Amino acid sequence: MFNVATGGRRRRAFCTMAVCVAVITKENYPLYISNVPAANELKFHYTVHTSLDVVEEKLSAVGKTTSDLRELYLGLLYPTEDYKVYGYVANTKVKFVIVIDSSNTSFRDNEIRSMFRKLHTAYTDVMCNPFYTPGDPIQSKTFDDVISSMMQVC
């Protein structure tokens, strides 16, 4: 906010990379979390966990003012020194959080939106699986593939 990002605005064409993707239930426990440098998993757990505060705040703010359809995409939840955290809440209050490296300044808001849409679709597919019990951690190869495609250059 106040610390204006100082990195040069080099624009690489369509290179958005997520470092962490998380799916969180209505009850705020994780269904799925995956991060790219697999080593420091706990750090991302903390990052995503604390971002829920902002998500809740944004949701409650929306609930007060308008009754019509709210936008699912919540935008930037908060920036940290290294990462930017984006949120998206489905109508079932299932939350999707994508963490992006702050140094990667080339992405556009639209790309993030499309990533969330993709994530939502993949999640819907998981839910459609009759063998999946809602509330269980997601263990789907297809879902994994979608996530790993997001973590890669897309």
Place this chain on the structure above:
Amino acid sequence: MTEPDYTQSAEDHQCLLVVVKPLGSISKSNFSCVFNKISSVEQATLQDSHRATWIRYKQYYPPENNDWGDFQAHRRVVGLIAVAEARGTQELALIFESFDGLRGEYGTCLYNWRMFVFGLTGEVVEQNRTDVDFVGDYERLDGLTRTVEEFTSSLFIVLESKRLDRASEKAGDKMPLLCVPFEKKDFVGLDTDSRNYRKRCQGRMRKHVGDLNLQAGLLHEALVNYHIAVETLRSINDFLWLAAALEGLCVASVVSHYGTTCMTTKARHQGASTQAEREQRSRTGTQEVLIDPGSLTTNGIGGDPSLEIGRAKNCLSPDDIVEKYREAISFYAKYRQAAVIELEACIKAVRVLALQKKRSEAADFLQNAIYIHVDVTEDERIQRYSVLSELYERIGFRRKAAFFKRISAMQCVRAALPEPGWKACYELLLDTLQGYNISLDNPQSSTESHHGWPAVQLRILHELVYSAQRMGNPALSVHHLTFLLHSMLDFLSEQEKKEVSQTLERYAASCRGHSTTLEIRESLKVQPIALSKLPIVRSMKLINLPPNLRPVKLKSGDGLSTPISSSSPFIYSPIVVQQRREQRANQIDFQWVQGDVCEVQLMVYNPMPFELRVENMGLLTSGVEFESLPAALSLPAESGLYPVTLVGVPKIPGPITIAGYHTEVFGIPSRCMLQNLPHCKVMCSTVEVVPALPLTQLTTSLPRCSGLIAPSTLGDVCCNAVVRLFNGETQEVSVQLENIGKQPVESVELEVTYNHQQGDSGTCGMTWDTQELQKLIPMQPGSLVDLTLSIHANFDFSNTDGSLADTQDEMSTAPGTPFSSPARRVTRPHKEYHTPGGTPPEQNGRLGPSPLKIQEAVLLVHYTGGPGATAGYSRRLSLSILIEVEPSVVFTNLTAVPATSSQRCHLVIDVQNQMEHEVQLQSIHNDDLLLRPHENKRMAAQLHRLNGSTDGTGSPRGLQRAEAEAVCRQLGLRWLILSNGRKGEASVARVVSPAVLEQLRLAPLQWDVEVGGLTCIGEELVSTGVGKPLAVTIRLTNGTAVPAGPFCLELRPFLDFHNGLQDCALKSVAVFLGSNSSHLPQIQPAGVATFHCSCLFLFPGDFLLDIQFQDGTGQFPASWLCLPTVHVHVSEQPA
């Protein structure tokens, strides 16, 4: 300016800063007592003014911060209060000295100072210093308050004068340049006459006047001054002071909007207890502002309406406050030296935003505050994170709050610290738990459906365990580790499970798990954790007593069969039926007995990847007294469902409820209540305990049955035996009943039931002497009773395997009598080994093993006594006896042969010895018959015919049975094994076929033949002379129920040459007087037909008179129509 004050809020801008210092040998508690008293004076007023100023007291304030007093007036120390305790004049002098030193430290800017000296009385007090007050006692502090009030008023007066000084300065006057410490060298050599410089001086002075106005409670003037300062400073790009002016503007607006500082200051001193109250107050304040911003003037800031309007005009709107704060902070950020100011501004802004409920903006400010780099000491770093956490909590970001709280906890125990503060770390970590959705005192809430973030929860719990351990409180660490294991079990990897449980075992070895409530700190008490997942109990079932211990209700009184609820108007309703079914499922239809070991079966499951040792596992019960007998068990890794039986002894009769169980795993005792185990299936846990009953044991002289018999047919069997008999044998069996319980046996009843699988082919009987039994009771505990049972085998003596059936075909000598079943005749191939009376061929006797006949009988012993008897219960002991019956002798064939007399009959019996022993067959009227093993012999016995028609009242089958028994009695057959003396009866009752019986009966058609006045039955010899007529009378009586006849009757004399030839052509030898043949008409039942004629023999000799009879209808068997042949001897001389 190095040390940020994290406790600051926007309202502090309007406060005068007073430092309160202890001096001399004053104790801490005394000082804090005095400090509290001093700080209760929050406001200073002037007598003739509505205005008031606020006082902020601090115990410690770095003097270098004082240098920023020009920049923001509230940072300047304007008052100094010293609190000292002196014991003598000498000490007093020292105190004076240090007080003066202290005064010098805070410089010339002090408006006033004062010292309170305790502990001195008398003439020493008569000092000439006006700034020193002597207070005699800590108890009498009222005077002190008054002095402080005077002191604060004096501060206000000085402030007022300063303000007026500043305000009177005209814009044209030469103004001094106010600057912050780090700016001083920048302005050296600057042209002081330039317009820019002048403006800078003016702007900064305006800002300073604004500060003073604010402190003096002149909100409107302050706002005006700030506005002017902002405009002036903006034009010359003096960003640092512009920021300060903007902040001042914000603060003044905040005070104007939410001017309830009285409460906030107080609350800060009193702690968190009034926080809710404060929030409420603030909220109402906010509302009031929304209604009418001008009306909120409770603090004597002036009642002038015009002022109010002006203030409202200059005052910033709540949204503007945020904007201006944002601007100010961004200007501060331009100066690295002003980092502390920026940080404090951020924090103050957050507090304001929290008040305004603008949470996301507040979060932005806080996020920014995190980035501000300030060189701080370790302590301050901890404080900084704590404050961040507290602020996050205030805006409702509890996860963030927990995150920072945890960081500050980690800071407490950084490796760099010489003395890690484990205690502080632990306390801080405890505060984070709420943010991570962990509730230590209620582990169940997290097990039912897991809420929260497992990875971070696991982490925090691990840290909590470790810090508790390092803190030197093993009980807490054991508790937390138990909690971790219990609530996080599903999220632990196998390796982690192993590690955690090993650690727990180690910790628990040093400190046993607590079984009472543990108080972590005030207002946080934790219950002991029940490790209900180690092992997981899937179901619990109460087990009935074994059959021999089960109590049986003596009288079937009002039983369990009447719970038909009359509440429903419907005769049948599926809902009612379902309810009743559930009700029944929840009822236990058995009882436990006082003093006997009772069992409960648990299905347990070990979720751990290693062998789990569970010790001291027992039942927890409510209701009557119950002695639980704990067990230890070892469950294999990932065991799957594993049955475990827990036992106990009820001590008192009455209802008992199994409430749960207790275990000890890893040295942690836990009490698991069923109501807290949602995953445990319990049908019903309440059972009735009946009073004590005696207990007996049954032993027999018989060998135990090794083979399996199906016990289901006759109910539960607790003891079994086998006895082997020959068919027809009777054996005495000794049964011992021993009282092995503690109660006397007062009544015993015996009962026998048989299984009727082979009902047709005979049964075995068991008899005993009831009277003898009654003599033996009551049995005292430990006594032994002998009973004698006699078992009699009475099976079919017929040749059931049919091996010899074919031999009878040829022996059926009776005319036209079908006595063997047609089926048998058809299926057997014809064999020619007809050797009547001799030994059968060798292979005949070895036609396979003779089949054993098996009969199962259950002897039930009902007995009762003691208190249980009065309650109407008894016990049942059952002895299952398997009676194996070997064939003894077999009657292969029975043939009735008419004797010469129609009253009598011969029974020809083919008997086979099927035993491996030589046997003697005895009968009443005949000689003994010796049979070698597997020998066939034929014996004949003469019997009286049965007059079966006499009692024709019973059913035909019962009649036959009775007739067969009669035949048996007449025969009186017994067998005796010569080698071992075993003996038994042999009954033909089941062998005689209806056809044979038919023959044995007296024929219902009664023939009376009278020849020459002599009634002929068979062998009679009638003598007559030649030429003498011999009268023959034949009378036929119909004894049947139907009309008989008509018949043809013919008398025919013949000669028998005894060589097989007969001469029937005797027309010239014998002459009939009258007709020798007759047609008898139909005879009604009980009717009689008579035939008369005379026969005249012309020559002497032996003649036979044959009475031939022809039945035109064929309705009667031929044997009924058999008439004797009369032997007539004719002599020469006439009689």
